[in-house]
Every structure is written in C-alpha cells, then in structure tokens.
Amino acid sequence: MQANINTRSFIQQQLFDLQDEEYKAFHSKLMPTIHPDVIIGVRTPALRKLAKTLLKTNATDIREFMSVLPHTYYEENNLHAFCIEGIRDYDECIRALDLFLPFVDNWATCDCMVPKILAKYPEHLLPQINKWLDSEHTYTVRYAMGLLMRYFLDEQFKEEYLALVAGVESEEYYINMMRAWYFATALAKQYDTTLPWLIENRLDIWTHNKTIQKAVESYRITKEQKDYLKTLKRK
Numbered sequence: 001m002q003a004n005i006n007t008r009s010f011i012q013q014q015l016f017d018l019q020d021e022e023y024k025a026f027h028s029k030l031m032p033t034i035h036p037d038v039i040i041g042v043r044t045p046a047l048r049k050l051a052k053t054l055l056k057t058n059a060t061d062i063r064e065f066m067s068v069l070p071h072t073y074y075e076e077n078n079l080h081a082f083c084i085e086g087i088r089d090y091d092e093c094i095r096a097l098d099l100f101l102p103f104v105d106n107w108a109t110c111d112c113m114v115p116k117i118l119a120k121y122p123e124h125l126l127p128q129i130n131k132w133l134d135s136e137h138t139y140t141v142r143y144a145m146g147l148l149m150r151y152f153l154d155e156q157f158k159e160e161y162l163a164l165v166a167g168v169e170s171e172e173y174y175i176n177m178m179r180a181w182y183f184a185t186a187l188a189k190q191y192d193t194t195l196p197w198l199i200e201n202r203l204d205i206w207t208h209n210k211t212i213q214k215a216v217e218s219y220r221i222t223k224e225q226k227d228y229l230k231t232l233k234r235k
Contacts, residue, residue, distance in 0.1 A: 007064045008072075014050060015075045018042045031074070033174075034106050040075045044112070047075060051082035066096065070103045077104065081113035090121050094128060097143075101132070104139040107174050111146060118147065122156050133164060138172045145178045153189040162186060162194060166203060179203075180210035187211070187229070188220035198232045205234050 024041025031039065054062045062083055071077050080100055087093040093115050104110050118125055125147065132144035145165055152161050165182045168175065183203070186194040197203055203211065212233055216226045 007061045008068065010061065011054075011065050011076065011079070012073065014054075015040050015042055015073065015079065018046045018050065031106055031108060034074050038073050040073050042075045042078075044078070047078050048082050051079055051086060054079075055083060055086045066100070069100065074106065074109070077106075077109045078112060081109055084113060085115045087115060088117060090117050090124065093117050101135075101140040101143055102137045104137075104143070106139070107142070107177075110139040110143050110174075113143070114150070119151055122151060125151065130164070133168060138170075138175055141168060141170065141172075141175050142178045145175075145182050149178075149182045149185050153186055157190055157193075159193050162197060166197065166207075176207060177210070179207050180214055183207070183211040184214035184218060187215045187225070188218055191221075191225065198229070201234065208232075208234055 018040075020041045020043060022041075023043055024036075024039055027041065028034075028036040028039050065076075066080055066083060071080065081104075084093060084096045084100065087096055097113075097115075129144045129147050132140050132147075135141050135144070145168070148161055148165060152158075162183070165179055168179065170176060183194060183197065198208060198211065201208065212229045215221050215229055221229075
C-alpha cells in the first residue's frame with residue numbers, strides 16, 4: 001500500500017506542477033457535477049503530454065496508479081483516460097476500460113477517452129458496447145453510445161444501431177443528452193434512415209426535440225434539411 005500512496009503522491013505533484021488557476025476557474029463552470037475543490041486546473045494538451053511521458057518513462061508507476069481507484073482529482077481521471085488511449089493491445093484496452101468506466105463521474109472524462117485501438121476491431125467492439133449499454137453506471141452507458149456514434153455511423157452502420165440507442169431508458173441528463181447527440185449525428189451521416197424516427201415520433205419528446213435542436217446547430221446538415229427538421233418539433 002505504501003508504494004501506491006507514493007505513486008499517487010508523485011502523480012498528483014506532477015499535476016499540480018501544471019496547474020493553471022485561471023483555467024481552473026473557467027473549467028469548473030463547465031463541470032456542474034464536479035466540486036471545484038477536486039479540479040486542479042490542467043489544460044488538456046498538457047495532460048496528454050504528461051500521459052505520454054509517464055507511459056514512456058514510468059510505465060510501472062502509471063500502471064500502479066491506474067489500478068488504484070477511485071482517484072481524488074478530476075485531472076487524475078483524465079490522465080487515466082489518456083493513459084488508456086496509449087494502450088496498443090485491444091484486450092488490454094478493454095480490461096482497462098472495464099476497470100475504469102464505473103469510476104468515471106463526469107461527461108468530459110467520458111467523452112475525451114478515444115483509444116485508437118478500438119477502431120481496428122469493430123466486430124469485437126459491438127458485443128462490448130451492448131454490455132456497457134446495460135450498465136447501471138451513467139457514464140459507462142454514455143461511453144457506449146459515444147462509441148456507436150464515433151465508429152458505427154459510417155461504413156459500419158446498420159439501422160438496428162439506432163434502436164440500440166433509442167432503447168436505453170434513463171432519467172439521467174447526461175445519458176439523454178448523448179442520445180440526442182447520437183441521433184443528431186445520425187441525421188448528418190445517415191439522414192434518410194434516421195429521419196423516420198422523427199417523422200413517426202419514435203423517440204420521447206425531450207430527445208426528439210433536443211435531436212432537432214442539435215441537428216439544426218450542425219454544419220453537416222443542409223439548410224433545406226434544417227428547415228424541414230424544424231417543422232417536426234413536438235409540443
């Protein structure tokens with residue numbers, strides 16, 4: 001345990017050395033679910049650089065750091081996320097995500113974690129996404145939806161994936177926001193297949209209207225499409 005304490009103290013010191021007080025004040029306002037006292041104030045590029053450095057020079061320490069959860073600071077979580085991005089083996093990456101996702105407690109950490117290795121194994125990733133969609137943890141579910149949005153709305157797209165996202169029932173704001181974001185992105189990439197979900201009112205009213213709002217704000221949707229989508233708003 002002493003080694004874990006020393007490792008955690010070492011990592012935290014690295015983070016406080018990168019602290020930007022003005023950024024802390026600004027970023028805290030964007031994170032309503034996180035108490036300002038656990039936000040150090042480290043900019044994302046600096047965190048990514050630190051993650052790469054630690055993976056190269058302190059691999060043993062960083063693995064130890066990643067094995068002891070939960071973390072204390074928001075930036076520790078983001079550092080953990082960026083270290084997972086550095087994993088080059090698919091199975092190891094999934095194990096790391098399975099360990100970490102239940103401890104993710106905010107949208108930013110959830111959405112920033114994009115391991116490149118996942119894109120190489122879509123056939124293996126889909127069953128994992130289905131498993132995460134059934135999780136009791138808010139940000140595990142959000143993460144699964146984000147993967148469907150990122151990797152399965154282009155050449156890997158199937159209409160059934162729309163139903164997977166629509167089928168998630170939750171009163172959690174950050175899950176429902178991701179549902180709307182997913183469907184807005186689906187409109188941008190698979191317009192003809194996604195549009196019936198709005199025309200036929202297959203989504204709950206909140207997600208339906210939020211999808212239209214986000215789609216109208218998108219630069220990837222034409223003016224004509226936006227004008228039509230506005231006519232589909234529900235009361």
